[in-house]
Amino acid sequence: MSAKPEMTAxxxxxxxxxxxxxxxxxxxAALARIExxxxxxxxxxxxxxxxxxxKARAIDADIAAGKKVGPLxxxxxxxxxxxxxxxxxxxxxxxxxRDLAPARRDATLIERMEAAGAVLVGALNMGEYAxxxxxxxxxxxxxxxxxxxxxxxxxxxxxxxxxxxGALVPIALGSDTNGSIxxxxxxxxxxxxxxxxxxxxxxxxxxxxxxxDHLGPFARSVADLTLAxxxxxxxxxxxxxxxxxxxxxxxxxxxxSISGLRVAIAGGHFQKNVFPxxxxxxxxxxxxxxATQVVDVPEASRARAxxxxxxxxxxxxxxxxxxxxxxxxxxxxxxxxxxxxxMVPAAxxxxxxxxxxxxxxxxxxxxxxxxxxxxxxxxxxxxxLGQVNFNLDGVELPVxxxxxxxTQPISFIGLPVVAVPVPLEPLPIGVxxxxxxxxxxxxxxxxxxxxxxxxxxxxxxxxx
Numbered sequence: 407m408s409a410k411p412e413m414t415a416x417x418x419x420x421x422x423x424x425x426x427x428x429x430x431x432x433x434x435a436a437l438a439r440i441e442x443x444x445x446x447x448x449x450x451x452x453x454x455x456x457x458x459x460x461k462a463r464a465i466d467a468d469i470a471a472g473k474k475v476g477p478l479x480x481x482x483x484x485x486x487x488x489x490x491x492x493x494x495x496x497x498x499x500x501x502x503x504r505d506l507a508p509a510r511r512d513a514t515l516i517e518r519m520e521a522a523g524a525v526l527v528g529a530l531n532m533g534e535y536a537x538x539x540x541x542x543x544x545x546x547x548x549x550x551x552x553x554x555x556x557x558x559x560x561x562x563x564x565x566x567x568x569x570x571x572g573a574l575v576p577i578a579l580g581s582d583t584n585g586s587i588x589x590x591x592x593x594x595x596x597x598x599x600x601x602x603x604x605x606x607x608x609x610x611x612x613x614x615x616x617x618x619d620h621l622g623p624f625a626r627s628v629a630d631l632t633l634a635x636x637x638x639x640x641x642x643x644x645x646x647x648x649x650x651x652x653x654x655x656x657x658x659x660x661x662x663s664i665s666g667l668r669v670a671i672a673g674g675h676f677q678k679n680v681f682p683x684x685x686x687x688x689x690x691x692x693x694x695x696x697a698t699q700v701v702d703v704p705e706a707s708r709a710r711a712x713x714x715x716x717x718x719x720x721x722x723x724x725x726x727x728x729x730x731x732x733x734x735x736x737x738x739x740x741x742x743x744x745x746x747x748x749m750v751p752a753a754x755x756x757x758x759x760x761x762x763x764x765x766x767x768x769x770x771x772x773x774x775x776x777x778x779x780x781x782x783x784x785x786x787x788x789x790x791l792g793q794v795n796f797n798l799d800g801v802e803l804p805v806x807x808x809x810x811x812x813t814q815p816i817s818f819i820g821l822p823v824v825a826v827p828v829p830l831e832p833l834p835i836g837v838x839x840x841x842x843x844x845x846x847x848x849x850x851x852x853x854x855x856x857x858x859x860x861x862x863x864x865x866x867x868x869x870x
Contacts, residue, residue, distance in 0.1 A: 409435035411573040412866070415481040415630040418576065419523065422465065422480035429465035429480030433458050433525050436482035439574050440527065446870045449549045449559075449568035451487050452494055452529040458482070461525045476523030477633055477657075483577040486563050487529035488536060489513040489621075490610035498612040499532040499562070501545045501735045502728055513610040514645070515579055515621055515638045522637035527575060530565030534737045536581055536614040537721060537744070538562040539589050539809035540789075544737045548791050551593055552867035553833055557788040560590035560809070563624070567594035570624045572867045577634050578624045583614045584713055585783075585813025587622050591825035592836030593788035596864045597631045597853065598624045602649075602843045603820025606635075609644035615720040616647070618713070618817060626864040628854040631824070632656050635846065656847045660854045667848065669697040672781040672840070675706035679798040679811050681786040683835050687828035691837045692780055694861040695852070701772055701779065709765050709815040712758035716818075718747030719755050739806070766819040773842035778852055782812045783825045783836030816840055824849040826862040834865055 409418060409432040421427040437455055444450050465480055485491065488498040490509035497503045516526060531549040533541065541564025542548040549564035551557040552572035559568040563580030567590025570578045580587050582600040591598030599622045606621050613619055623634035636655045642648045671677075671692050677685075677700075692698070722729075722744045729736070729744055736744075772779070785798060785808065795802050798811075816823055816838065822845060825836040841849045856862045 411439060413576070414627050415478060415576040415625065415633060418481050419477060419479045423469070423475055425469065429462035429525065430459065432480045433462040433482055433527065436527050436575055443572060443574060443870055446555055447550050447552060447568045447572050447574070448547050449531055449565040449572065449574065450484065450528045451497065451531050451546055451565070452491070454491065454526055454528050458525050458527045461520065465523055476521065478519065478637055479523035481524045481577060482527045482575045483519055483524045483579065484526065484528045484530050484569055484575050485516060485579040486532050486566050486581055488532060488581060488612040489516060489529070489579060491516065491526070491529055494529060496612050498536065499534040499543055499546070502732050503612070509610070511610060514607040514642050518638045519634065524577070530569055530578060532565055533562035534740045535725065536562040536583060536586060537740045539585065540564070540806055541567070541590065542791065550791070551788045551869060553595060553865065553869045554788070555869045557790055558593060560593035560788065562586040563590050566590060566624050567596060570594065570596045570626060571864070572870070573626070576626060576630055579621060580624060581611065581614070582620045582622060582817060583618045584717060584817055585810035587624065588783045588813045588823060588825040588836060588838060589809055591624060591827065592783035595827040595829060595834030596624055596626055597628055597827065598622065598825040599631050599635055599846065600817060600823045601635065601846055602822045604647045604649045605822070605846065606638050607642035607645040607648045609642050613724060615717050617716060617720060620817065628850060628857050629660065632660060632850050651844070654847070656850050659847050660851060662851055664852055664855045667777045667852065668775065669695045669778040669780065670699040670701040670776040671697055672703050672779045673700040674702040675815065676703065676781040676812055679785050680782055683787050683830055684782040684785055687830065687835045687837050688780055688782055690828055690861055691826070691856060694856055694859050697780060701776060703772065703815065704768050705765060706815040708761065709818050710811065712761050713814040713818040715750060715754055715758040718743060719750045722747030762818065769819060769821065777841065777848055779840040781838045781840060783838050784809055785811055787833035787835045812838070822846045822849055824853045826853050826856055827864055828861070829863050829865045
């Protein structure tokens with residue numbers, strides 16, 4: 407049996423564990439697809455072919471010896487290049503980091519994926535230092551949208567979105583500070599999970615904004631997304647922000663009924679600054695779930711502004727030495743925003759953090775009466791590569807800064823979100839399924855129900 411691009415991670419793991427396909431065959435098929443198509447998509451910066459083959463052979467040997475293998479046995483996956491990969495410098499999309507010594511140990515989430523049997527095949531393109539929503543990188547070139555290669559993949563986890571959307575790998579890992587999992591999911595037409603802040607370990611990954619950074623998976627089905635999420639759960643003393651909660655697997659719960667859940671549509675800010683396709687996508691999801699209640703999220707626009715303040719100041723503090731020593735090695739757009747962040751008065755940061763506490767309490771109140779909020783993931787489908795401006799509600803605004811207009815108010819307080827792809831024509835677009843902290847199970851169950859209804863789906867790539 408050979409691994410075909412349309413096979414899910416679940417299909418591959420089942421075939422490998424059942425002896426119908428070798429892990430090596432699954433790995434070689436993924437490497438062949440990368441070789442064939444990544445020259446167009448530009449999603450990979452590093453392909454770890456020999457490491458992958460060695461891991462696959464070890465899995466096949468375990469199966470031949472009658473040993474039990476994990477739930478992701480033989481499943482190829484790749485990671486945003488801000489994850490430490492043993493033997494590679496952790497470039498984080500930058501020129502400067504290429505001078506770092508190779509990582510000595512994998513990131514925790516890579517170790518956990520491989521413990522579940524998954525096979526790492528490489529590291530993925532991203533926006534410089536994760537300060538990006540477009541997927542464009544001046545050092546490595548842009549990762550491209552698998553449905554129209556003249557368009558953005560979204561960022562900053564653009565290579566992750568492009569690789570999964572283009573069916574090069576069934577699962578990829580990325581990071582989300584202000585929307586960097588949800589934006590590529592929306593543009594590339596795939597499923598993405600931004601878990602609760604602190605749910606998944608960030609140990610041995612390159613940071614951007616420590617108080618906002620999340621790591622999470624991308625996949626072409628909810629079942630695959632959930633398998634990866636379950637494999638990566640658990641406390642980790644190497645990440646001080648990681649929860650001490652025990653494992654809370656969701657895979658056994660996916661098919662539970664969602665009929666009793668209270669689903670509402672996020673109003674106010676989330677119904678402004680949207681193109682017709684975003685309105686249509688939310689409408690389709692809401693109709694399928696029988697959601698008619700509209701709930702205003704108070705001061706969401708202010709939450710976005712506060713997220714900007716915290717992002718730019720924490721990011722500037724992290725990169726200050728690099729800005730002083732190697733300013734010309736930054737992407738100018740990233741450098742200038744970081745320099746601006748270094749000059750923000752401390753009083754504004756203090757106000758942003760105080761507002762953050764207030765805003766968290768307001769959302770906690772909302773989740774006392776609803777279980778799920780629906781909101782657009784992006785204001786539009788993928789813009790053209792290099793596009794500078796678009797028109798939102800009659801105002802000409804910069805694309806780069808405003809793609810995350812609907813994601814930032816959510817990650818600002820660390821809520822769990824599943825981005826689900828609505829396969830509109832000619833391009834897909836995502837909807838956010840937002841839940842209370844630690845309720846990834848609800849978000850994933852709702853996403854799975856929508857997938858079974860046929861309302862959301864990852865379309866086959868057609869741009870190459």
